[in-house]
Amino acid sequence: MLSGGYKMTLIEQRELFEKEKNIYESVKVKFTGVDGYDVYNPSLPFNRDGKTYIYGRIEKREEWARSWARLFQSSGKDEWALVPNSMIYQMEDPYIAFIDDEIVLGGTHVRMKQGKLDTYYGYFYKSKDLHDLVYFTTGPEYMKDIRLVKLDGSRIGVFSRPRGKKIRAKYGSDSIVGFTIINSIDELNASVVENAPIVDGLFGDDEWGGCNQCYYLDSGMIGVIGHKSYKQIDESGLELQVYTNISFVFDIEKHEARDVKIIGTRSCYPDGPAKKNSLTDCVFPAGIVMRDDGRVDLYSGIGDVEVGRIVIDYPFEGYGKITKEQMV
Numbered sequence: 001m002l003s004g005g006y007k008m009t010l011i012e013q014r015e016l017f018e019k020e021k022n023i024y025e026s027v028k029v030k031f032t033g034v035d036g037y038d039v040y041n042p043s044l045p046f047n048r049d050g051k052t053y054i055y056g057r058i059e060k061r062e063e064w065a066r067s068w069a070r071l072f073q074s075s076g077k078d079e080w081a082l083v084p085n086s087m088i089y090q091m092e093d094p095y096i097a098f099i100d101d102e103i104v105l106g107g108t109h110v111r112m113k114q115g116k117l118d119t120y121y122g123y124f125y126k127s128k129d130l131h132d133l134v135y136f137t138t139g140p141e142y143m144k145d146i147r148l149v150k151l152d153g154s155r156i157g158v159f160s161r162p163r164g165k166k167i168r169a170k171y172g173s174d175s176i177v178g179f180t181i182i183n184s185i186d187e188l189n190a191s192v193v194e195n196a197p198i199v200d201g202l203f204g205d206d207e208w209g210g211c212n213q214c215y216y217l218d219s220g221m222i223g224v225i226g227h228k229s230y231k232q233i234d235e236s237g238l239e240l241q242v243y244t245n246i247s248f249v250f251d252i253e254k255h256e257a258r259d260v261k262i263i264g265t266r267s268c269y270p271d272g273p274a275k276k277n278s279l280t281d282c283v284f285p286a287g288i289v290m291r292d293d294g295r296v297d298l299y300s301g302i303g304d305v306e307v308g309r310i311v312i313d314y315p316f317e318g319y320g321k322i323t324k325e326q327m328v
Contacts, residue, residue: 010244013262014262017261017265018265023311023312024310024312025309026268026270026308026309027078027309028269028308028309029080029307030080031056031079037060038060038061038275038304039057040056040284040302040303040304041056041092041094041286041304042054042055042056042301042307043056044096044213044286044289044299048103051073052073053071053072053073053074053130055071055072055095056069056094057094057107058070065110065117067110068089068091069092069094070086070087070088070089071083071130089105091107091109092109092110093108093144095287097149097150099126099150099156103127104124104125105124105133106123106124106147109138120142122138122140122193124139126185137190138189139193140194145159145211146158146160147212147214151216151222154183154184155182156181156182156183157179157181158179158180158188159177159214159224160177160178160179161175162176162178162198163208173204173207174208175209175210176202176203177198178196178198179252179255180195180197197255199250199256202228203228207228207229208228208229209226209227209229211225211226212285212286213287214250215288215322217316217320218320218322219319219320221251221258222250223250223315224247224248225263226245226246226248227243228246229243230242238278239278240279242282243281244264245262245263245268245300246261246262247260248261249319261315263315264300264312268310269300269308272303272306274303274305275304279303279304282304283308284301286301290314291311296313296315297309297310297311
């Protein structure tokens with residue numbers, strides 16, 4: 001926000017970020033055991049039973065809406081190997097959350113009809129056993145990027161991402177974000193998600209986005225890593241779908257987002273290919289992992305083809321630290 005009440009557009013925010021950004025390290029992440037397939041838009045790396053894992057979205061370069069989520073185990077610095085005989089989940093963009101002593105895996109399941117896109121849903125699996133997750137509920141139709149975060153006591157925060165003609169007509173944005181609280185994972189269902197009260201002011205006209213990974217802070221607020229997007233015509237006349245990595249802090253009591261900012265763009269990551277020409281400026285974040293030096297590793301899908309990792313400053317500075325229960 002500038003003087004006079006003027007609010008910068010996302011394009012202007014991006015231009016300012018590119019001038020002032022501090023990227024301390026930038027690398028590509030390697031995946032093995034899936035020759036012939038791209039791995040992108042992963043979950044956050046997480047620890048379970050003394051090992052470090054990550055879920056990746058697997059898809060052939062020339063295909064679309066034919067993705068699987070598979071489990072990989074750390075096999076070296078920035079290297080991950082497919083876990084043999086692990087479950088194959090027919091969904092896109094996997095993400096994880098820890099709710100008490102259970103792991104929850106979510107992602108987008110695309111339903112086709114005679115080879116054409118019919119609809120899509122958020123699918124959710126949970127279990128104490130990482131290798132025996134059980135499907136337990138489905139989100140609303142045509143909604144991606146539903147995210148959960150364990151709060152204090154029995155409470156669980158739920159972020160939604162409604163979109164559609166009615167949303168665009170009312171808010172001017174292609175998608176927006178909502179938030180609600182449930183008291184048990186058993187309460188999670190499509191109706192609860194669909195009726196989550198909207199968080200105002202996150203997106204401007206013709207923008208869209210959502211939450212990717214959420215962290216409960218010791219201040220009682222929620223730190224969110226997400227994406228914010230817009231369309232832009234490049235010099236050749238091609239329409240680009242520009243995706244940026246963002247962060248914000250959600251004030252539960254006031255139901256408002258604070259300190260919304262860009263924390264990563266395609267230029268922050270190593271050069272590489274894109275699935276389509278329109279996705280050459282696309283980064284879809286997984287989340288952050290705290291480092292011993294106080295900075296964070298930010299993981300992100302790049303170009304709908306690969307995964308990158310950059311080192312940035314802690315994005316929630318001044319709003320609290322991530323609680324130990326969130327340090328997956």
